[in-house]
Amino acid sequence: MAPIHFELVEEAFKWAGYKLEVLPSVDKNAIDEGLKYVNNDACYPSIIVVGQLMSALKSGKYDLNNTSVIISQTGEDVGQPTILDS
Numbered sequence: 001m002a003p004i005h006f007e008l009v010e011e012a013f014k015w016a017g018y019k020l021e022v023l024p025s026v027d028k029n030a031i032d033e034g035l036k037y038v039n040n041d042a043c044y045p046s047i048i049v050v051g052q053l054m055s056a057l058k059s060g061k062y063d064l065n066n067t068s069v070i071i072s073q074t075g076e077d078v079g080q081p082t083i084l085d086s
Contacts, residue, residue: 023052030055 034051
């Protein structure tokens with residue numbers, strides 16, 4: 001998916017009544033966090049995606065009892081993880 005698609009998906013979810021947040025671009029913290037939870041022989045994109053999700057969930061910004069996580073796709077470009085907070 002191209003970055004413009006993430007904006008469209010985010011708006012579509014909002015229209016359907018969900019609070020969807022596309023997580024920001026990768027930073028060093030996301031990589032470090034991913035390395036804590038993913039075996040280091042896994043592909044680099046999976047380390048990044050898990051790191052982004054874990055950083056977001058551990059940030060205290062989300063109600064963990066009422067939050068879902070979705071991942072669009074991974075491949076040549078890292079899939080953009082998102083948080084659903086209903």
